Amino acid sequence: MGLREILWAEWVAFYKDLTRRKSLIVSFIVYPYILTLLFIIMGLAVGGLTSFGQRFHVSAITFFLTMSYLMLTLLIGADMIMQRPSSDMWAGTLPYILASPAPRVLRYLAVALPMLAPFIVQGIVCLTPVYVYYYGVEGSVLALLVVFLSVLAGLFMVPIAMVIMGLAYMVSEEGWRIINIARPLLLILLGVYYPRYLLPLVFRVATMIIPSSSLVEIIQYMLINNLTMSLASVLLGIATASFILLLPIGSKTVARWEEGLRFKGVKEY
Amino acid sequence: MPRSPSVEAIGLIKRYKTKERKGLFKGRTIVIEALKGVSFKIYPGEVVGLLGPNGAGKTTTIKIISTLLIPDEGEAYVKGYDVVTEADMVRKNIGVMLTVEKGFYNKLTGRENLEYFAALYGLSSNIIKKRVQEVLEIVGLEELGASDRLFEEYSLGMKARLNLARALLRDPDVVLLDEPTLGLDPPSARKIRDLVKGLAHREGKTVLYTTHNMFEAEIVCDRIILINKGITVAEGTPDELKDKIMAFRTVKIMVKGEPYRYDKLKEIVGIDLEIRKENGLTTIMFKARKPEELIGDVIRVLVSNGADIVKLTVEEPTLEDVFVYYSGKG
Numbered sequence: 353m354g355l356r357e358i359l360w361a362e363w364v365a366f367y368k369d370l371t372r373r374k375s376l377i378v379s380f381i382v383y384p385y386i387l388t389l390l391f392i393i394m395g396l397a398v399g400g401l402t403s404f405g406q407r408f409h410v411s412a413i414t415f416f417l418t419m420s421y422l423m424l425t426l427l428i429g430a431d432m433i434m435q436r437p438s439s440d441m442w443a444g445t446l447p448y449i450l451a452s453p454a455p456r457v458l459r460y461l462a463v464a465l466p467m468l469a470p471f472i473v474q475g476i477v478c479l480t481p482v483y484v485y486y487y488g489v490e491g492s493v494l495a496l497l498v499v500f501l502s503v504l505a506g507l508f509m510v511p512i513a514m515v516i517m518g519l520a521y522m523v524s525e526e527g528w529r530i531i532n533i534a535r536p537l538l539l540i541l542l543g544v545y546y547p548r549y550l551l552p553l554v555f556r557v558a559t560m561i562i563p564s565s566s567l568v569e570i571i572q573y574m575l576i577n578n579l580t581m582s583l584a585s586v587l588l589g590i591a592t593a594s595f596i597l598l599l600p601i602g603s604k605t606v607a608r609w610e611e612g613l614r615f616k617g618v619k620e621y
Numbered sequence: 622m623p624r625s626p627s628v629e630a631i632g633l634i635k636r637y638k639t640k641e642r643k644g645l646f647k648g649r650t651i652v653i654e655a656l657k658g659v660s661f662k663i664y665p666g667e668v669v670g671l672l673g674p675n676g677a678g679k680t681t682t683i684k685i686i687s688t689l690l691i692p693d694e695g696e697a698y699v700k701g702y703d704v705v706t707e708a709d710m711v712r713k714n715i716g717v718m719l720t721v722e723k724g725f726y727n728k729l730t731g732r733e734n735l736e737y738f739a740a741l742y743g744l745s746s747n748i749i750k751k752r753v754q755e756v757l758e759i760v761g762l763e764e765l766g767a768s769d770r771l772f773e774e775y776s777l778g779m780k781a782r783l784n785l786a787r788a789l790l791r792d793p794d795v796v797l798l799d800e801p802t803l804g805l806d807p808p809s810a811r812k813i814r815d816l817v818k819g820l821a822h823r824e825g826k827t828v829l830y831t832t833h834n835m836f837e838a839e840i841v842c843d844r845i846i847l848i849n850k851g852i853t854v855a856e857g858t859p860d861e862l863k864d865k866i867m868a869f870r871t872v873k874i875m876v877k878g879e880p881y882r883y884d885k886l887k888e889i890v891g892i893d894l895e896i897r898k899e900n901g902l903t904t905i906m907f908k909a910r911k912p913e914e915l916i917g918d919v920i921r922v923l924v925s926n927g928a929d930i931v932k933l934t935v936e937e938p939t940l941e942d943v944f945v946y947y948s949g950k951g
Binding site: 364365368444453454614616618 | 681684709712717722724726729733736737739740741745746749771
């Protein structure tokens with residue numbers, strides 16, 4: 353059994369489900385704009401667009417639009433993995449999934465990938481016009497790079513999501529409550545809304561274990577036009593290495609959770 | 622050469638920890654022993670019914686054999702593979718149906734749901750569509766025109782068929798069905814029963830089947846394993862089980878008028894004698910292991926006292942009698 357079959361299964365399941373829920377399609381399109389508006393309004397209350405630009409050397413609109421898009425991309429695949437046990441319990445599908453011989457790492461990669469694909473389109477549609485306005489024609493190239501890195505960052509969230517999901521559901525049958533607490537913490541450590549390069553060194557090192565945070569940092573350096581090739585290579589290397597290192601840990605955590613379920617019995621609602 | 626069993630359980634013991642709640646914060650952990658040593662063997666081509674009252678341990682047993690639960694003690698094997706240490710091999714050889722009404726994604730059609738699980742169960746992409754079509758036809762969803770309807774629009778009978786279809790996706794040698802007809806209307810239940818019998822008798826699959834429905838167990842199962850309070854209390858074909866409780870054949874003799882001499886009758890049949898009077902008729906009832914040895918004497922007493930015998934019946938025990946008898950014993 354390979355990634356192809358499992359990926360195809362998740363792909364079909366996701367897209368059939370998506371196209372049968374029209375409200376979900378609308379939310380895909382409008383979320384980044386709504387989040388940007390929210391942060392701009394909050395920002396205006398405490399300072400203003402100019403002061404933000406002076407401090408961070410990037411337009412607030414570009415920054416928050418990119419970060420809102422990035423946040424969605426980072427969380428969508430991870431959320432799908434972290435919430436899956438809960439939704440499978442309610443649908444009654446969990447026992448059948450546990451009884452499947454599908455390799456777990458492949459399965460969770462397959463869960464995240466179909467979710468990330470529409471974000472390529474969403475990123476191009478949302479970011480390109482704004483980037484072209486602020487950066488000129490080169491803005492379109494920048495938008496494509498940001499979209500690529502964002503989707504890669506979303507994929508790199510898979511092992512950390514597996515670890516959080518496994519641990520949360522090991523602690524409690526209602527692991528989604530713990531995940532609701534972990535999610536905002538994850539966003540801080542990812543540096544989405546607070547640039548990692550402004551974090552104290554201790555926190556900065558701690559964030560290294562989250563593969564996607566290095567990719568977030570690359571994007572942020574790109575936005576302020578301060579990215580060197582060597583820095584990009586180092587950050588990309590750290591992200592890839594931590595992703596590869598975390599995959600077996602994620603797999604083991606999920607295996608431990610499943611084994612725990614096999615001792616206690618799978619709950620059916 | 623002795624046949625080797627498809628499924629074997631040896632002294633299965635399973636304990637669940639639960640909490641007894643008192644007030645807001647007080648509580649203590651209690652241990653419930655769901656299985657206390659269940660053992661049995663099931664051979665290829667057999668439909669074996671696992672019967673028992675609520676809480677007897679039927680679902681726990683099925684979950685252990687389907688690798689969804691790890692026993693605290695004892696062993697179980699499917700086609701020689703250990704359900705704990707060789708779970709992946711066991712999963713490749715079984716099809717499981719745990720519930721009738723759930724277990725699928727609402728926004729997918731029956732076909733899409735099956736294609737999803739087929740991929741997850743390791744069927745290669747070039748045969749998935751063909752196999753899904755086959756199982757949809759086997760369970761009759763194609764005939765009903767329901768294959769391409771959303772699962773959320775399915776009736777309970779359709780959901781049960783789809784669940785059975787999923788259990789057959791991998792064409793497994795061993796099929797485990799937990800109350801597959803629960804809540805179904807008679808035609809749907811009959812369809813499922815016919816399918817199950819066909820699986821074993823035509824295709825040589827091994828079927829383990831739990832149910833509360835005695836009528837169903839009698840017509841579907843080749844052999845029955847009765848469990849109660851976590852232990853195996855009886856095992857055999859429906860006829861063998863009935864023979865084991867022959868003491869409970871019921872004799873009913875209906876006579877006109879008053880037969881008197883109850884003392885004499887009691888002497889013959891023992892204390893189980895029951896008399897009912899209705900519309901000028903008296904019904905004398907008693908239970909006996911070998912009623913043929915007593916009926917002659919009883920009739921002689923009645924006739925000698927001038928009773929006019931209207932009707933005499935001997936009721937064979939039903940599987941329900943067997944069930945009730947052993948349910949009280951566990």
